[in-house]
Amino acid sequence: MRRELGIVLEASASDGVKVLLRSGVNPEDIEVGSLIIIESRSGRTFLVLIDDIGYTTEDHEIIKDVEGMELEPGVIRFVRSRLSKSYIKGTIIAYRDGDRVRRGGRVPELGSHAYTPTYEDIQFYYGEADWSIRYPVGYPKVVGEVSYEVPISMEDLFNLNFGVFGKAGTGKTFLSNLLIAYGILYSLGGRGRMNLLVFDMQGEYAFDVLDDRGNPVSSGVGRLFRDVFTIYVLDEEYQNKYSHVNLLRLPLYNLSREELEYIIDPLEPTPGFKNNLSAIEKHIKNALNRFIDRFKEAGFEIGSGHWILGLLIAPYTIERIVNKVKSDQFFIGGSGSVEEFKTVLDEFSSYIREAIKGDSPALLSSYEAGVRRLSTLIDLPISFIDKYNKLIDDIVNNLYLNDGKIIISFGGRWSRNSILYMALANLIASRLKNLIDSRQYERVEEGRKIIILLEEAHRFLGRGVSIYNPFGKLAREYRKFGVTVVPIDQKPSELDPDVSSMLWTKIVFNLSDEKDIMDALIGIDYPSRYKRIIPTLERGEALIYGIGINIPTILKILNYSELTDRLKDEYDKLGGGRLESSDLYGD
Numbered sequence: 001m002r003r004e005l006g007i008v009l010e011a012s013a014s015d016g017v018k019v020l021l022r023s024g025v026n027p028e029d030i031e032v033g034s035l036i037i038i039e040s041r042s043g044r045t046f047l048v049l050i051d052d053i054g055y056t057t058e059d060h061e062i063i064k065d066v067e068g069m070e071l072e073p074g075v076i077r078f079v080r081s082r083l084s085k086s087y088i089k090g091t092i093i094a095y096r097d098g099d100r101v102r103r104g105g106r107v108p109e110l111g112s113h114a115y116t117p118t119y120e121d122i123q124f125y126y127g128e129a130d131w132s133i134r135y136p137v138g139y140p141k142v143v144g145e146v147s148y149e150v151p152i153s154m155e156d157l158f159n160l161n162f163g164v165f166g167k168a169g170t171g172k173t174f175l176s177n178l179l180i181a182y183g184i185l186y187s188l189g190g191r192g193r194m195n196l197l198v199f200d201m202q203g204e205y206a207f208d209v210l211d212d213r214g215n216p217v218s219s220g221v222g223r224l225f226r227d228v229f230t231i232y233v234l235d236e237e238y239q240n241k242y243s244h245v246n247l248l249r250l251p252l253y254n255l256s257r258e259e260l261e262y263i264i265d266p267l268e269p270t271p272g273f274k275n276n277l278s279a280i281e282k283h284i285k286n287a288l289n290r291f292i293d294r295f296k297e298a299g300f301e302i303g304s305g306h307w308i309l310g311l312l313i314a315p316y317t318i319e320r321i322v323n324k325v326k327s328d329q330f331f332i333g334g335s336g337s338v339e340e341f342k343t344v345l346d347e348f349s350s351y352i353r354e355a356i357k358g359d360s361p362a363l364l365s366s367y368e369a370g371v372r373r374l375s376t377l378i379d380l381p382i383s384f385i386d387k388y389n390k391l392i393d394d395i396v397n398n399l400y401l402n403d404g405k406i407i408i409s410f411g412g413r414w415s416r417n418s419i420l421y422m423a424l425a426n427l428i429a430s431r432l433k434n435l436i437d438s439r440q441y442e443r444v445e446e447g448r449k450i451i452i453l454l455e456e457a458h459r460f461l462g463r464g465v466s467i468y469n470p471f472g473k474l475a476r477e478y479r480k481f482g483v484t485v486v487p488i489d490q491k492p493s494e495l496d497p498d499v500s501s502m503l504w505t506k507i508v509f510n511l512s513d514e515k516d517i518m519d520a521l522i523g524i525d526y527p528s529r530y531k532r533i534i535p536t537l538e539r540g541e542a543l544i545y546g547i548g549i550n551i552p553t554i555l556k557i558l559n560y561s562e563l564t565d566r567l568k569d570e571y572d573k574l575g576g577g578r579l580e581s582s583d584l585y586g587d
Contacts, residue, residue, distance in 0.1 A: 002115035003144060005030075006088070008038060011107035013092070016529060017048060019114045021086040027053050030088060033533050033541070033554040034141040037121050040112040044097055047125050047551065048090035048114075050143070051529050055086040088114075091529045094125055094551045101125055101550065104525060116144030126150045126550050131570060132189055135182040137175075137544070138555030150555055152179075154186040157548040158194060158451055161475070161484055161502045165492045165520045166509025169212055171540040171557055172488055173204045175507065176453060178560045180205070180221045181567045183451065184228055184405070188574045196229075196405045197395075197452045198222075199425050203411020205453075206231045206245070207238070209560065218561035222407045225571065229405050230398065232391070234381050234420065235412030248391055248408065249330055249383035250424050254305035257281055262426040262470060264374060266419045266459070272362075273370035280356065280367050284310030287352045294344045299336010306332075306384050313349040314368070317375045318342060324378060332384045380420050396431045399450055400439075422459055429460075429470035436481050450483045457487030458494035466496040475499050493519040505546030510537040524552060 005025050010018040017038065021027060030053055038046040094103050101124070122140060129136040129151035136149035157179070166172050180196065187194040198205050200222075207223055208216035222229045232248040233239055239247045250263070257277055273280075284307045295302040302309070309332075313321065322342045324331050334341070357364040398404035408428070414420050432450075454460060454471060466472025475485040476498060487495060487503075493515040500522060508520045517534045521527035524545045533554065534543065540559075545552035 002037065002118055002121075005036060005114040005116060005143065008108050008110060008112040008114065009087070011092075011110070013104065013107055014526065016051070016089055016091045016526075017046075017108065019088050019090070021088065025086070027055060027086045027088070030143050031141060032536055034143045035117055035122070035553065036088070036090065036143050037115045037117045038108045038112050039115060040108040042109070044095050044106070044108070045121070046092050046095040046106075046108050046112075047117075047121075049093050049533075049552070049554065050088050050090045051533055052089035053087075054089075091526055093525075093553075096124065103551065117142050117146060119146050119148050122146055122148045122150070126553070131185070133186065133191060135185070136558060137178070137549075138542070138557040141541070141554050141556065149558065150549065150553060152182075152544070152548050154182055155191065157505055158183055158186070158449060158484065159192070160504035160547060161479070161486070162505035162507070162546065162548060163457075163487045163489070163492070163500070163503045164507045164509075165487075165489055165511065165516070166542065167490055167511060169539065170509035170537070171542070172509060173202070174209060174540070174560045175542070175557050176488060177205060177209060177218075177221050178558065178563065180453070181224065181560075181563075184221070184225055184576075185567070185570050185574060188571065188576055192449060193403070194449045194451060195399050195403060197399055197428075197450065198407045199421070199452075199454055200407050200409040200411065201421060201455050202415050203238075203409050206233070206407045206409035207242075207411060218564060222409075224564055224567065225405075225576075228576070229407050231407045231409060232395070233409045233411070234414045234424075235409075237412055238409065245409075246391070247330070248424075249381050249385075249388040250377075250420060250427070251385075251389035251392060252308040252377070252382050253384045253386050253389050255308060255389070255427075259427055259430055260308060262430050263423040264377075265426060265469075266422040267373045267376060269373045270366065270369045272366040273373070276363055276366045277370075279359065279363060280311070280370070281307060283355045283359065284352060287348060287355060290351070291344065291348050294347070295341075298334075298340040298344050300332065300334030300341055302332075302334075302384075305386070309384060310348070310352055311371060311374050312378055313345055313352075314371045314375065315349065317371070317378060318345050318349065320375075320378050321345065330381075330383050330385060330388070333386075376419060377423075380417070380423075381414065392428060392431055395428060396435050400432060400435050418456065418459065421456070425454070425460065426470060429474060432483075433470050433474055433478070436478060436483070440481060448482050451486060452484065453486045453488060455488045457485075457489040458491050461485070461487055461496055461499045462494045463496050466499055472496065472499065475502065490516075492516050495519070503546070505544070505548035508534060508543045509541070510535065510539070 006019045006021040008017055009020045032050055034050045036048050038048055094101055095106055133155050134151035134153050137152040138150055140150055164172050183194055200206050205220045205222050207220055209218045209220050211217050222231050231245045233245045238245055285304050288304055292303055325338055356367050395406055410421050460469050460471040474483050511517045512535050517531055521530055540557050542557055543554050
């Protein structure tokens with residue numbers, strides 16, 4: 001049942017409405033970001049999002065005169081009831097005209113009444129979840145008590161680009177797990193073939209969703225839908241713990257020069273090194289041809305496909321490489337004498353330097369500058385074994401040609417290593433782009449969508465970066481081939497505007513930087529009115545607007561942890577198979 005809040009004193013399509021609160025309404029019970037209903041005498045109802053609350057007092061001096069006296073409480077009550085006016089201001093986000101919902105273009109007349117919304121009011125504007133196309137995503141903030149779950153359209157969300165923005169710890173990962181789960185159900189229900197690639201920096205999609213203190217609170221979607229996802233890990237501990245995961249390494253074997261440039265981009269090599277890489281590659285491959293028998297005698301099969309090894313060796317790195325051969329069975333193929341291998345590496349390194357120096361001292365300088373930067377790779381989980389190079393092809397082929405739903409987890413030891421994350425992600429994106437290019441004239445199954453969830457998206461889609469980055473090319477140019485790149489980021493202001501402008505739905509959690517806020521609000525009506533709400537959002541609250549939801553609103557996002565049983569039941573109903581609790585934890 002509606003409860004009257006007040007009457008409209010002012011209204012403007014651009015500046016919103018101002019409502020004088022009734023004397024019995026306490027402004028402390030009203031929160032910015034909440035929804036109210038305004039009903040005019042014409043019969044139209046307006047849905048309004050509160051963006052400001054306040055009051056004015058006509059006479060302050062009387063309070064000052066009695067300050068500290070026994071009369072003070074009574075005087076304050078008198079001023080509050082007789083001499084002050086409490087009000088709320090809000091943005092008109094939609095109005096009801098008969099049985100139709102319209103947006104913008106009208107304001108309620110003077111004296112229209114404001115009310116708390118009912119369940120039926122909210123339902124009329126936002127529709128109802130059907131767990132087929134429209135899935136519940138959160139509870140709207142309202143003045144009063146309405147337990148209503150606002151739905152989001154998977155059809156619109158996944159068929160068009162969307163983005164998720166917010167500071168660390170605001171709830172982006174919980175929401176993203178929920179949306180991925182809905183995407184699995186939506187796809188399984190026959191609504192559209194959807195493949196997924198999730199770059200999982202913390203392991204919260206592949207294994208456990210964590211709370212603020214790093215404690216596991218729920219199974220991520222990779223564990224929840226264990227038979228759906230193929231999971232790749234970089235940390236060997238995960239492979240030892242879970243039998244269903246696959247070990248992945250950053251492959252450096254048999255790569256093209258273009259692929260290497262994508263891999264080393266986060267290392268910020270000098271322009272001279274990048275410009276001279278072709279000549280350097282030629283010198284290294286010539287040296288490998290001369291040393292192939294020497295390596296073989298030492299018990300290591302090393303040939304032209306190992307040319308990147310020549311970019312890692314220097315007098316100060318050879319000991320590190322030798323130690324990696326000793327400690328890491330996945331680093332390089334061979335089981336010969338490590339000491340003999342070291343001797344050959346010394347000779348190989350000297351030969352490369354002399355050959356490059358003979359060509360040009362300036363070229364040698366570029367080469368040595370490059371080795372200093374690239375030597376960082378030695379301490380990462382890299383591999384010169386062809387198996388891991390082929391695994392990248394398997395991932396890409398599964399994603400593009402089959403029904404691939406893939407999580408690449410950097411959780412565990414490598415969860416904070418942005419260089420490894422960027423290098424591997426760039427390589428996969430490059431291979432995917434090249435595969436699509438090579439097959440774009442073939443009739444690959446129509447209707448297939450490839451959704452790529454990309455955390456720390458500004459590293460790939462940033463201003464001045466995305467034009468050269470494979471993700472930037474996928475995001476801007478490959479939607480016609482079914483590819484959607486979903487940026488998940490803390491710094492929306494750093495994204496390329498060309499990429500941001502393609503986002504049809506935005507989900508915005510708490511942000512505090514003004515530029516980030518305004519960039520996240522590009523595309524919403526009257527962004528300046530929402531600008532002051534975004535910094536006030538609590539953990540788990542988000543503004544959602546765009547084609548995926550009927551009307552913009554502030555939602556308390558549903559608790560993914562509390563929905564896992566429902567998600568498992570819906571999966572079973574759709575024929576996905578019964579997910580037993582024992583299946584969620586592996587061996």
